[in-house]
Amino acid sequence: MILAKNPDRKDWDKLTKRPALKQQNLQQLVNEVFQAIREEGDRAVLSYTKIFDRAEVEKLKATPEELAGAGNKISDDLKAAIRLAGANIEKFHRAQTPTVVEVETVPGVKCWQEVRPIERVGIYIPGGTAPLFSTVLMLAIPAQIAGCKDIVLCTPPDKNGQINPAILFAAQFAGVTQVFKVGGIQAIASMTFGTESIPKVNKIFGPGNQYVTAAKQRATQLGVAIDMPAGPSELLVLADETASPEFVVSDLLSQAEHGTDSQVICVVKSASLIPKIQEQLLNQLPSLPRKDIARKAIENSKLILMEDDQDCMDFINDYAPEHFILCVENESFYLNGLMNAGSVFIGNYTPESAGDYASGTNHTLPTNGFAKSFSGVNIDAFCKKITFQKISEEGIRRIGPAIEFMAEAEQLKAHKLAVTKRLLSL
Amino acid sequence: MILAKNPDRKDWDKLTKRPALKQQNLQQLVNEVFQAIREEGDRAVLSYTKIFDRAEVEKLKATPEELAGAGNKISDDLKAAIRLAGANIEKFHRAQTPTVVEVETVPGVKCWQEVRPIERVGIYIPGGTAPLFSTVLMLAIPAQIAGCKDIVLCTPPDKNGQINPAILFAAQFAGVTQVFKVGGIQAIASMTFGTESIPKVNKIFGPGNQYVTAAKQRATQLGVAIDMPAGPSELLVLADETASPEFVVSDLLSQAEHGTDSQVICVVKSASLIPKIQEQLLNQLPSLPRKDIARKAIENSKLILMEDDQDCMDFINDYAPEHFILCVENESFYLNGLMNAGSVFIGNYTPESAGDYASGTNHTLPTNGFAKSFSGVNIDAFCKKITFQKISEEGIRRIGPAIEFMAEAEQLKAHKLAVTKRLLSL
Structure with missing residues (x-):
């Protein structure tokens, strides 16, 4: 880890800076695939699946038999774990359900705000060796609670045209309505335009590689919303002498194993922690299966001594930070002062992996500094709020003249007349 | 208006379709201005202001004297109207303030969600002949309620380097912290990077022409959030025989006067309304100062007879629709079934202009079909929700094994070990 001791404020910029995202130009490829899928639908989807995933798929949609059989292909322990995690995610997200807000702003002017689900949502789950079934839970459970009518899931098939059974099991458990064997740009394009098999959706959620990210950006220009901007995963740990260096390092490594571009920062309040952290790293790193990835991420990560609260x-x-582990004695000082973070993990017994899987909070969180302006995925992400107003004769008498003056001053005469005509009729 | 009678469902696509947005390629100009402002700051801002706004500005920031003097330059009636509208907007948006959500998902696993303001927000207000001071209220009042620390407003100066006094008055009234005389791409670039005078912000709000829209899109690639995708304003009116054709047409014209690209749709439940609407249009249109604009918008707009609820x-x-006026007898049928709209206006005495100015609801709303996935601006737009979790020894005992199984199945061994080490320590 790169060591910094009580760095000067003028050097913070360097320490908080994320690596510039590879802005590789995928625009042309994305446009090509989008156009083909818009024009040729399923035929193009199947052809790209053959090219990009090297998979022959007969039917894009997972069959009832495939779905029903998935549970038998994973262990009972894993099923029980998914059920426990799902129950917690459901409890926490159900508690977030927004309620109607109703105000009579002046007598006769009733204003209210109601919540409606986004009708059709799409969930993208990457393929590869590690099946991210936890992300299925994190996105489909809130969608179901919100009342989304169609919850469509796209994930690339393996070489045999199959989807990982843990993903299929989680999808059924979490209320996904249709599962499709399609990945990459072609999945995002299909959900953007709709094909014979795959429905068009209103909003697309989920992680993905640079191709998927570029395709999601393209989708936003075509009338489809997306969850949030993508970036490499991040963790910042703040530790004092009450923190266990062993636990702290296990959390740093959890983050580091995600990828060589994972962002890891460990801020310690006391110099005595520095050698302990370094020693634990030497102890724990070599035993990890993904040690090469983790080592690279750790090499670029920062260990910072900062003594002033x-x-x-x-x-x-x-x-x-996307993830913030707070393991200090005076935690209330930090909880009160915290303005920007995705999700916060407090104390020695709250590892980041608890939030990644099972505590109940969501793991789809803003990276790359976007925690300054974005929330993590929560129930709001699957809803819209619509405002309503109903004005009585008394109400328009009370606010009508103000509307007339303002419309006049903005030189919008027809806006004014719409009120004048009503006032004159009374 | 283009007339359609009980159109077949297969023809709805044509009727609901928005005109393709001019995707004029402004990328190069936007990139140039952004780069200049990133490199040269205020100097570039002043130079572009001279070129694009033909204005010589000495100090970009509005002075305390300019702000203090604004109130004397507008009528007392307008000031009173702004205060009334502001009070209503404040009441309705304050009632939306989200509260803490707290759940103990299993014993020992406490999860909660808290709200924090976005610290620095930027508001863009277009220049031109009509000063949109109402938009200042709609964006700055919720920002102030949310607790945003910096509320920065940029608006282009006129030829004399001045800002319209109604905008300055509204800005002070609504709690804007700094006002800058800068418009167009250069305003958005300044708030994206920050200059010597103008602070960098986390999120940019507000309407604008195609240059501003393209600049806001560029800002999102540079770590700044924006309010929502832009598009021409829209109104759909649903009327039966209980609706006043005079009022309905006054509302259609309010929408039409915004611009030739305004989208106006009038759905009538009874054939007898068709000639009445057409007659009112002939009566009301010629007297409008913006009649040429309104006529063009009305020519492209649709009058649809649809008898089935x-x-x-x-x-x-x-x-x-962005704006939906509902003026029918069986309004509860529609209120219950409505899934997608920005803001709804109910009954004969609720013109759209009430929501544009003074009822209390927000007028920054999703257009172009984005009401299917976006809310209008509300208090949430100025906040983030952060999740927290604190797990006790009992808590990790209860959920730890589930996390281990799931992490193992996702092949993330370090995630599993972070839990195993804690369980072993107990």
């Missing part, structure tokens, strides 16, 4: 707080808010 | 409901949800 206010400095720590300002630094954390400046960085705006 | 369920057809009407499905058509409206398909279109997803």
Whole structure:
């Protein structure tokens, strides 16, 4: 880890800076695939699946038999774990359900706000060796609670045209309405336009590689919303002498194993922690199956000594970490001062992996400093709020003249007349 | 208006379709201005202001004297109107303030969600002949309620380097913290990077022409969030024989006067309304100062007879109007079935202009079908929700094994070990 001791504020920029995202130009490829799928639908989808996933797929949609058989292909322990995690995610997200807001702003002017689900949502789950069934839970469970009518899941098939059974099991458990064997740009394009098999959706959620990210950006230009901007995963740990160096390092490594571009920052309040952290790293790293990835991420990560509490707080808010582990004695100081973070893990017994899987909070969170302006996925992400107003004769008498003056001043005469005509009729 | 009588469902696509947005290629100009402002700051801002706004500005920031003097330059009636509208907007948006959500998902696993303001927000207000001071209220009042620390407003100066006094008055009234005399791409670039005078912000709100829209899109690639995708304003009116044709047409014209690209749809439940609407249009249109604009918008707009209630409901949800005026006897049928709309105006005495100015609801709303996935601006737009979790020894005992199984199945061994180490320590 790169070591910094009580760095000067003018050097914080360097420490909080994320690596520039590869802005590789995938535009042309994305446009090509989008156009083909718009024009040729399923035929193009199947052809790209053959090219990009090297898979022959007969039917894009997972069959009832495939879905029903999935549970038998995974262990009972894993099924029980998915059920426990799902129950917790459901409890926490159901509690977030927004309620109607109703105000009579002046007598006769009733304004209210109601919540409606986004009708059709799409969930993208990447393929590869590790099946991200946990992300299925994190996206489909809130969608189901919100009342989304169609919850469509796309994930690339393996070489045999199959979907990982844990993904299929999680999808059924979490209320996904249709599962499709399609990945990459072609999946995002299909959900953007709709094909013979795959429905068009209103909003697309989920992680993905640079191709998927570029395709999601393209989708936003075609009338489809997306969850949030993508970036490599991040963790910032703040530890003092009450923190277990063993646990802290296990969390740093959890983050580091995600990818060589994972962002890991460990801020310690006391110099005595530095050698302990370094020693634990040497102990724990070599035993990991993904040690080569983790080592690379750790090499670029930062171990920072910062002794002043206010400095720590300002630094954390400046960085705006996706995941923030807070393991210090005076935690209330930090909880009160925290402005920018995705999800916060407090104390020695709250590893990041608890939030990744099973505590109940969502693991789809803003990276790359977007925690300054974005929330993680929560129930709001699957809803819209519509405002309503109903004005009585008394109400328009009371606010009508103000509308007339303002419309006149904005030189919008027809806006004014719409009120004048009503006032004159009374 | 283009007339359609009980159109077949297969023709709805044509009726709900928005005109393709001019995707004029402004990328190069936007990139140039962004780069200049990133490199040269205020100097570039002043130079572009001279070129694009033909204005010589000495100080970009509006002075305390300019702000203090604004109130004397507008009428007392307008000031009173702004205060009334502001009070209503404040009441309705304050009532939306989200509260803490707290759940113990299993014993020892506490999860909660808290709300934090976005610290720095930028508001863009276009220049031109009509000063949109109402938009200042709609964006700055919720920002202030949310607790945003910096509320920065940029608006282009006139030829004399001045800002319209109604905008300055509204800005002060609504809690804007700094006002800058800068418009167009250069305003958005300044708030994206920050200059010597103008602060960098986390999120940019507000309407604008195609240059501003393209600049806001560029900002999103540079780590700044924006309010929502832009498109021409829209109104759909649903009327039966209880609706006043005079009022209905006054509302259609309010929408039409915004611009020749305004989208106007009038759905009538009874054939007898058709000639009445047409007659009112002939009566009311010629007296408008912006009649040429309004006439052009009306020519492209649609008058649709649709006698079946369920057809009407499905058509409206398909279109997803920004503004929806509902003036029918059986309004509860529509209120219950409505899924997609920005803001709804109910009954004969609720003109769209009430929501544009003074009822209390927000007028920054999703257009172009985005009401299917986006809310209008509300208090959420100025906040983030952060999740927290604190797990006790008992808690990790209860959920730890589930996390281990799931992490193992996703082949993330370090995630599993972070839990195993904690369980072993107990």
